[in-house]
Amino acid sequence: MRNNLILGTLLTSIFVFAALISFVWTPFPHTAMDIPNKLQSMGGEHLLGTDHFGRDILSMIMVGARTSIAVALVAVGIGMGLGVPLGLFAAAKHGSLVDEIIMRGNDLVFAFPSLVIAILITAVFGASAINAIIAIGIFNIPVFARISRGAALSLWKRDFILAARVAGKSAARISVEHILPNVTNLLIVQGTIQFSLGILAEAGLSYVGLGAQPPTPSWGRMLADAQTMVTIAPHMALVPGLAIILTVLGLNLMGDGLRDYLDPRLRVTRI
């Protein structure tokens, strides 16, 4: 549906713009405390209210968007950068021991949900945004490996690949020149979905204190702060929650829309 694509792109762009604008301008400095004006509700001088330190919530949401987007984007990059070559390689060597090892390795990583990977990494190296990126990124690798392998396997049976093999091209060249361009659409769509899952995962990790550390604002930690205040200042929980929901919804709608737009026959597994 074309509407999905438009609505999704619109929602996503709002948050991307908010993140970009925050580099040059925010309504208030996002770390500035203003205790006399703490816990103000929405709609006053502070459009989205203030938190328990009197910090402007809109400014924190804008800067927090930066954290969420950066973490999720780099994590998708890691997943694609390592997962796609692995998947294409496994498909080129289909049925061999290498293929089996790569796929079993995939299953193994799947047994470590990103939160468990994050716990392991933070237990050893401490909590930080970088470690959150690594934890989410590692979990993205098998997703991209599996999907590119699956798509590549069906392409390898096609006539134009056979023609390329007859012409004497190596498996590596065929993978790069013929397989990769044909799975790009699929990867873009899956990338959008993993991006939205990354935003959710980052929020969860920073909520439990395993993500970006203060004073870097993040939506998840804003929610952790809001939890003790939820009875007296529900807007502190509502605003970051809605920011997460709208961003994730936007990305998912965009992914669905892109899938239908790029190729109506494509079916992407959503995990």
Add this chain to the structure above:
Amino acid sequence: MVRYMLKRLASLCISLAVASLVIFTVIEIAPGDPASFMLGINAQPETLAALRTELGLDASKVERYLSWVGGLLTGDFGISYTYRTPVAGMIAARMWVSLPLAFYALLLSTLIAFPAGVFAAARRGKVGDMGVMGATQLGVAVPNFWFAMMLVLVFSINLRWFAAGGFVGWDKGFWAGVHALTLPAIALALPQAAILARVMRSSLLDVLGEDYMRTARAKGLTTRQTLWRHGLRNALIPVLTIIGLQFSFLLAGSIIIEQVFYLPGLGRLVFQAISARDLIVVESVVMLLVFSVIIVNFLVDLAYAAVDPRLRSRA
């Protein structure tokens, strides 16, 4: 079937071995010595050496790995660095919160997703279908811990139907325990139910397009009969896989949800252990979580083979 099971069993053992090796290695490269961490910076070298021997830190890495795995197999998880009590006991007490929570959420998720998915598939393209699909689109976008906070705000603070946090313990009776876990389970189940309902719907739609469904209709069965007798059973295969996958998300997700409700489960244990650098506890909890996920996926594979005979012969 026997051959298939043996093959799966072998790959199960390899997975567990590799997973334990990975976890052990990661914990091994952690900076700092547990013994000096426990005793502080003013410890005497002799005391330190004695404690190192007591904790078994003197042995070679291979010996320590083998004794760790051996301990896991016999239920001896070692001694906590901070509490000086057996880790197995600490974990066992917390398991009784986290595991029931994950299963409760899985049950709720399935109970919501099945009717929703079947309903949407049966009304494909109509208002009911669009409503369900819209709701699931929203469901997957909601962070479960935020949803949990909203549930607390509405049902605990305003309506006072449930406690806002804490756990009464199973000794207060089964239903008291279930009551305490209800809000957390709903919060955990909702996003998973949304995913499951989508899978159920699309899997059912795939099956509805099959020739045998038309045959069933042609021989005179009603729409409802074809759906229940032939459609559902075949549509269940992909759904089973997703349920297996969801278990791992629910177990990991319960770690976060426990923070919202102050539940004394594995999540609380692991976060306390991280801040106290009690790595042996972290190591064991992580291994336990991974172990459960691998076992559940193994069981799903077996269930898969039981439902779909083609998979057995392919192995």
